[in-house]
Amino acid sequence: MSILIGKDTRVLVQGITGQAGAFHAEKMLEYGTAVVGGVTPGKGGGTVHGVPVFNTVREAVAQGGANATAIFVPAKFAKDAIVEAMEAKLPLIAVITEGIPTLDMLQVRRRLAGSGTRLIGPNCPGLITPGACKVGIMPGYIHKPGTVGVLSRSGTLTYDAVYQLTQAGLGQSTCIGIGGDPVLGSSFVDLLGLFEQDPGTEAVVLIGEIGGTEEEEAAAFIQAKMRKPVFAFVAGRMAPKEKRMGHAGAIIAGGRGSAAEKYAVLRRAGATTIDSPAAIGRTVKAALGARAVAR
Amino acid sequence: MRLHEYQAKRLLASAGIPVPRGQAALTAAEAAAAYTALARQCGASAGFTCHVKAQLHAGGRGKAGGVLVARSAQEASAHAAGLLGRRLATHQTGPEGLPVAAVLLEERIEIAKEWYLALTVDRFAAQLVVLASRRGGVDIEEVAAKEPAMIVREPLEALEGPTPQALARIAQALGCASTQAEACQRIVRALWQLFTSQDASLIEINPLVATPDGRLLALDAKVTLDDNALFRHADLAALRDESQEHPLELQAGRIGISYVGLDGTIGCLVNGAGLAMATNDIIKLAGGSPANFLDVGGGANVEQVTKAFSIILADQRVKAVLVNIFGGIMRCDWVAQGLLNATRQLDVQMPIVVRLQGTNVEEGRRLLTQAKRLNLISADELEEAAKKIVELSKSGEPRTPRS
Numbered sequence: 180m181s182i183l184i185g186k187d188t189r190v191l192v193q194g195i196t197g198q199a200g201a202f203h204a205e206k207m208l209e210y211g212t213a214v215v216g217g218v219t220p221g222k223g224g225g226t227v228h229g230v231p232v233f234n235t236v237r238e239a240v241a242q243g244g245a246n247a248t249a250i251f252v253p254a255k256f257a258k259d260a261i262v263e264a265m266e267a268k269l270p271l272i273a274v275i276t277e278g279i280p281t282l283d284m285l286q287v288r289r290r291l292a293g294s295g296t297r298l299i300g301p302n303c304p305g306l307i308t309p310g311a312c313k314v315g316i317m318p319g320y321i322h323k324p325g326t327v328g329v330l331s332r333s334g335t336l337t338y339d340a341v342y343q344l345t346q347a348g349l350g351q352s353t354c355i356g357i358g359g360d361p362v363l364g365s366s367f368v369d370l371l372g373l374f375e376q377d378p379g380t381e382a383v384v385l386i387g388e389i390g391g392t393e394e395e396e397a398a399a400f401i402q403a404k405m406r407k408p409v410f411a412f413v414a415g416r417m418a419p420k421e422k423r424m425g426h427a428g429a430i431i432a433g434g435r436g437s438a439a440e441k442y443a444v445l446r447r448a449g450a451t452t453i454d455s456p457a458a459i460g461r462t463v464k465a466a467l468g469a470r471a472v473a474r
Numbered sequence: 475m476r477l478h479e480y481q482a483k484r485l486l487a488s489a490g491i492p493v494p495r496g497q498a499a500l501t502a503a504e505a506a507a508a509y510t511a512l513a514r515q516c517g518a519s520a521g522f523t524c525h526v527k528a529q530l531h532a533g534g535r536g537k538a539g540g541v542l543v544a545r546s547a548q549e550a551s552a553h554a555a556g557l558l559g560r561r562l563a564t565h566q567t568g569p570e571g572l573p574v575a576a577v578l579l580e581e582r583i584e585i586a587k588e589w590y591l592a593l594t595v596d597r598f599a600a601q602l603v604v605l606a607s608r609r610g611g612v613d614i615e616e617v618a619a620k621e622p623a624m625i626v627r628e629p630l631e632a633l634e635g636p637t638p639q640a641l642a643r644i645a646q647a648l649g650c651a652s653t654q655a656e657a658c659q660r661i662v663r664a665l666w667q668l669f670t671s672q673d674a675s676l677i678e679i680n681p682l683v684a685t686p687d688g689r690l691l692a693l694d695a696k697v698t699l700d701d702n703a704l705f706r707h708a709d710l711a712a713l714r715d716e717s718q719e720h721p722l723e724l725q726a727g728r729i730g731i732s733y734v735g736l737d738g739t740i741g742c743l744v745n746g747a748g749l750a751m752a753t754n755d756i757i758k759l760a761g762g763s764p765a766n767f768l769d770v771g772g773g774a775n776v777e778q779v780t781k782a783f784s785i786i787l788a789d790q791r792v793k794a795v796l797v798n799i800f801g802g803i804m805r806c807d808w809v810a811q812g813l814l815n816a817t818r819q820l821d822v823q824m825p826i827v828v829r830l831q832g833t834n835v836e837e838g839r840r841l842l843t844q845a846k847r848l849n850l851i852s853a854d855e856l857e858e859a860a861k862k863i864v865e866l867s868k869s870g871e872p873r874t875p876r877s
Contacts, residue, residue: 281673283703285595285632289631289632332748333748334747334802335746335748336746336800339752339856342832361595391598412752414748414749417736417755417758422734424747426747433615438755454759455759455857456756457855457856457860
């Protein structure tokens, strides 16, 4: 079992004729994902890696029956691409694009409310249900089917954590990168709830970072609603104030959002906090023991 | 991207927010001329008094001697000559300070009341939020820490703007006299229009003052723009003052590398922002101290790795370098080859610990071992890599700059 995506997911790639879109469409296909169409306005009619290209999302959905989309469209046009996917009633949108203006995302979030669409990202690696479906850019082979859910604000750090889990013999139910921007489609809280309800997930690894209040909100949710164990690492304890650490969202501003603060609230909420980024796999393994062995 | 006070005030004025009369100057001669023009504009006779305010991207200028009083054109010129080009250190800049890029000559305003008014993004709620406080003119972080109840938060929708009810609550929170409430509400509306039309990420008026005759004015202003939206504001992008930015961070940014200087001795070269932060963290846990945060970006090809090395080594405090690459899409053997080429090209003699993980990792490690470079040490695990680099950074001799 898993959340959001699985064997029945039929994926669209918006921006499939661009360099990144084409490259990752191929990688998703190689992983066994059902990529049923691509969209680039004005380039409909052709194919990319055997995938038919359409001018509009609506057309692509009508022809290929997609129920998810991965967006690789350049930042300038990303808002329109997201809105187009929402209007076509796609239930799941993963926005890989980096550098979307914050005000564009505020508008997207406004339209998202009550639309029935789940948006992941932007500026994220996407999501993967190991062995079944990959909607994003993460290296597929490091994953392994299993029962640990992974939620993260970063990319390569998530790969590292997943790699550690796999090495420790712990497979994953679904791994989701929620993105490194200030305004996101889905929060840790939204997705923790899905993992809590998923019978195929036994525990959740949460990888946070400095800035914002994502981890604080997650802590409140963990305390109130989570019965499954949560393991948390927060990156950026060395970060100085008012300096943006790569991600637009990773900045300790107005004296808030430090790693120490986030660790403290997560610990109080009952999460197992992990100090070293190298200890993620072995900490989860020691706590879950033989319970969560890979299937 | 941050604006200078004089640039921010021009924007505020264009949006209809009252600001003191003033004029910016880039040279001492301009300052003298600005004094005369300003005196005429204010209808003042001899002995007109104005402020000469240093323009730099940091607060706390007053206490640092960056705000002076001029009573004549000669005095204005002398103050400008003393400030311009000099580095001014305030409690926000660190000891090295920032260069004074311009001076703003401004009429003096009599103050009856000082408030704080700001508009920014509430990330979690995905809304805009107005912050208003009766404690104006002081460091708002201190107010937030000591008297959080004195800061009122009023959410507003980016598209719709403030409702009449929200405007009324803000005026009330500030304790506006009934005669001032309307002016206050006009200012909040203008702030929202400016914020959304120019893609700001923060506009802060501190203080917003009321004069004894009841006028409201933005006495100081800070505007930060959303870097991701600068593509639609070429006019604002042109206002960027690179002299206010850290030279290495600027150089790195131009080639797609995120670099932030820290104060330790271990240089870091990492792919991905989260992993780069985590690498700094694990060095600290192992008892060392990182010299920088560095995310080399997606590609990490030979050219990019070479450039990243030259940026790291430009910091003379660096005694050893930790390379931590998780090769997902990027293959570890390519990264290894890039590292070998870069370190040869730059003739790097200091110890380098390399931790590669991911795609084609065996081939990558084999290339590193085969090269038989004494200063290039391969480590399989991140923890082991951190321990090694900390040891090496402590035993290493301090470097002397090469001519």
